[in-house]
Amino acid sequence: MDFPLFFLDFFGNRILIAIVASVHVFINHPLAVGAWPLVMLMEWWGRRKGDADWDHLMYKITFVLFIVTTTVGALTGVGIWFTTALIAPFGIGTLLRVFFWAWFTEWLVFVSEVVLVMIYFLTWKRWLAGWQKSLHIGVGALLSGFSWLTMMIIVGILGFMMGSGNWPEARTLFSGFFNPIYIPQLAFRTSFAMGTAGLFVWFLLYFFTKKHSDLRRRAVRFVSGWMLIWSVPFAASSVWYWQVVPDAMRANVDVGLMTQRFAQWHETLAVIMAITLVALLLAALVGLARPKLIPRVALLIPFILGVWLLGHFERVREFIRKPYVIADYMYSNGVKVSELPVFQRDGILPYSTYVEHHTVTSANEIEAGRDVFLVTCSRCHTTSSGVNAVVNKFENLYGTGPWDDAALTAFINTMHTSRTFMPPFPGNDREVKALTAYLKELQKNRELLFGAQAGWTIRNNNQAQTGTP
Ligand code: HEC
Numbered sequence: 001m002d003f004p005l006f007f008l009d010f011f012g013n014r015i016l017i018a019i020v021a022s023v024h025v026f027i028n029h030p031l032a033v034g035a036w037p038l039v040m041l042m043e044w045w046g047r048r049k050g051d052a053d054w055d056h057l058m059y060k061i062t063f064v065l066f067i068v069t070t071t072v073g074a075l076t077g078v079g080i081w082f083t084t085a086l087i088a089p090f091g092i093g094t095l096l097r098v099f100f101w102a103w104f105t106e107w108l109v110f111v112s113e114v115v116l117v118m119i120y121f122l123t124w125k126r127w128l129a130g131w132q133k134s135l136h137i138g139v140g141a142l143l144s145g146f147s148w149l150t151m152m153i154i155v156g157i158l159g160f161m162m163g164s165g166n167w168p169e170a171r172t173l174f175s176g177f178f179n180p181i182y183i184p185q186l187a188f189r190t191s192f193a194m195g196t197a198g199l200f201v202w203f204l205l206y207f208f209t210k211k212h213s214d215l216r217r218r219a220v221r222f223v224s225g226w227m228l229i230w231s232v233p234f235a236a237s238s239v240w241y242w243q244v245v246p247d248a249m250r251a252n253v254d255v256g257l258m259t260q261r262f263a264q265w266h267e268t269l270a271v272i273m274a275i276t277l278v279a280l281l282l283a284a285l286v287g288l289a290r291p292k293l294i295p296r297v298a299l300l301i302p303f304i305l306g307v308w309l310l311g312h313f314e315r316v317r318e319f320i321r322k323p324y325v326i327a328d329y330m331y332s333n334g335v336k337v338s339e340l341p342v343f344q345r346d347g348i349l350p351y352s353t354y355v356e357h358h359t360v361t362s363a364n365e366i367e368a369g370r371d372v373f374l375v376t377c378s379r380c381h382t383t384s385s386g387v388n389a390v391v392n393k394f395e396n397l398y399g400t401g402p403w404d405d406a407a408l409t410a411f412i413n414t415m416h417t418s419r420t421f422m423p424p425f426p427g428n429d430r431e432v433k434a435l436t437a438y439l440k441e442l443q444k445n446r447e448l449l450f451g452a453q454a455g456w457t458i459r460n461n462n463q464a465q466t467g468t469p
Contacts, residue, residue, distance in 0.1 A: 010386040013379055017083045018318070022311055024076035029189065029310065032069050032113075032147045034197025036120075038226055039065065040140030045222065047133055053215050059124050060208045061201060066121040070114060077110070088379065090334035091325040098167070098176050099157050106153040109146055116143040148190070155186045162317070163246050163327050184244045187237035191230050192310065198227035199280070199306045202287065217291045224287030231281055246327070249320040252421050276305045322380075323416065323423040331423035333379050340426055347428040348375055360434045369438025372431045380422075384442050391443050403443065408436040 008016065039058055046054035084092040096103065120139045127136040159181035160167070167176040202223045209216035283302045286293055325332045335343060343351065349358050355371035357364050373383075373390070381390040398407055412432050416424035425432065 009382050012382045012387045013087045015387065017080070017087055018315070020076050020079040020083045022314055023072065024080060025314055026307055026310060027068060027073040027076065028151070029193040030196035030200045030306070031065055032073060033151050033190070034193035034195070035061075035065050035201060036140065036147055037144035037194070038197050038201055038223070040137060040144055041226075042219075042222060043140060044137050047137070054219070055128075057205075057208055057215060057219060061204050062121050062124060064204060066117055070117060074114065088325060088332075088334060090336075091330060091332075094326060094330060095157055095161075098160070098173065101173060102153050102156060102177060106150055109149045109153065113143065113146040113150060116146055151189060151193070152186060155189055156182055158317075159185050161324075161326050162249065162321050163244075164329055168329060181241075181244050184237060184241040187233065188241040191234035191237050192313075195227055195230040195234050195280075196306045196310065198223050198230065198284070199303050202227075203300070203303045212292065220287050220291035224284045224291070227284040228281075228288060231284070245320070248420070252320040252322060253316065276309055280305060319421070322421040331426070333376050333423055333426065335376075335423065335426040340424060343426040344424075344428060347431050348372070348426050349431065360430045365434050365437050366441050367438075368431075369434035369436070369441075372427055372435040373438055376426055376435075384445075390439065394439065394443070403440055405433075405436055405440075408439060409433070412436070 039062055043055065043058050046058060081092075116139060120136070120143050123136060123139070127133055156177040156179070159179045160176045163179050163181045165175060165179040167179065202220065205216060205219050205223065209219060280302050321327065321332075323331050325334070328337065330336050331340075335348070339351075347360070349355055349360065349368065349371060352358070352371070352375050355375060357368040357371050360368040377390060381388050381393070383389060384391040394403060394408070394411075397411070398404065409432055411418075412425050412435060415422045427435070
């Protein structure tokens with residue numbers, strides 16, 4: 001019964017969005033956006049050469065793409081709606097209002113994409129020759145266009161979250177969509193998707209072709225060439241993208257790459273990333289020059305490296321946007337920048353919907369403090385022992401003994417100025433006091449994994465009465 005809350009409090013709210021969204025990106029970029037044009041091109045090539053084996057090989061690869069994109073790919077895409085609506089309803093609500101027509105269009109494009117995937121796969125064996133084959137390749141081209149279109153639309157929204165350009169003044173869909181980060185990010189994601197699609201198809205080739213066969217040699221060579229070509233726009237767009245990342249966000253990169261504790265390692269990490277890229281490039285070169293040299297297991301390595309790189313890139317992009325969920329407009333805890341003075345004057349609880357207490361009194365102080373924690377910290381922190389647990393964070397700073405009220409209060413009141421990745425505390429003095437009382441209680445009872453859960457104080461009281469630790 002406690003499991004869902006336990007899960008969230010242990011791994012943190014953020015992770016739920018992160019898992020679903022990352023799986024979605026792993027499928028969307030290489031398998032949908034990148035692989036369809038590659039497969040379509042290879043189909044066209046096979047036809048030109050009149051090579052039936054090659055065509056059959058592409059059919060098998062399409063089967064895998066068809067299954068994965070229409071199941072896990074589509075489900076995680078919808079899953080992002082569920083997770084963001086649960087964890088960050090204010091953020092996703094705002095994005096929906098600004099980008100309503102963009103999302104509406106994207107939905108139509110997405111449905112068309114699914115229909116085209118089905119047509120492309122299901123007609124492959126029927127439309128094998130003559131004009132039918134041309135039509136089939138045409139469907140592949142259309143499908144490639146539509147899957148890129150979904151990316152083209154969504155990247156406008158992702159860019160908006162990092163830098164909203166002149167939208168705060170103009171407040172139009174157009175100004176939000178064509179934000180300063182839009183085109184560079186689109187170029188980056190497009191070339192990344194194309195390159196990693198090569199890795200994925202490469203990987204499949206080694207299952208669907210025989211060792212030492214001529215077919216494998218030719219297909220590996222083709223895909224390696226594709227990857228090498230895309231590595232050029234990829235390198236160029238990475239630099240371009242980096243240049244449009246706002247300065248405040250660049251300053252967050254150290255913590256974003258490795259978390260605070262490991263921030264000093266970030267040079268090592270940069271080296272690892274560079275090695276990853278060189279390894280990928282080398283693999284592609286060997287594939288081009290000596291396709292037979294590459295053993296099957298060795299292909300797993302570039303593929304895993306590609307997934308790692310993509311995952312890490314998404315993590316950093318999400319992190320450096322902090323303290324905002326929408327740049328300069330809304331903080332990650334759902335508080336709008338413009339609302340902050342009101343909350344700091346009146347408190348946030350009177351304006352919060354999903355809390356038990358709307359005012360702090362001496363009788364409800366700890367429970368109201370828990371509400372304050374849930375509203376202002378729990379998007380990013382767990383309670384006592386999970387990922388980024390707030391108790392551990394304070395113990396690192398102030399030791400394991402009972403904490404000093406004044407120190408906690410001072411930290412909370414200045415948390416944004418001392419750690420720019422955290423939003424300013426959006427509440428009044430009474431709420432800071434309640435939060436402090438709650439945090440101290442949490443520290444005392446840290447063995448209670450369910451600290452953030454409603455009713456924990458009651459359980460705690462029972463334990464006190466029965467004398468169990
Ligand atoms: C936008 C997300 C976010 C919010 C909201 C947030 N924090 Fe943080 N906080 C972080 C991150 C990220 C770190 C650094 C984690 C790391 O890399 O170690 C952090 C670190 C901390 C630290 C340790 C600072 C240090 O230098 O060691 C404390 C204490 C802390 N947070 C308390 C709070 C409290 C209390 C709240 C609510 C009032 C809160 N945070 C709200 C993201 C957030």
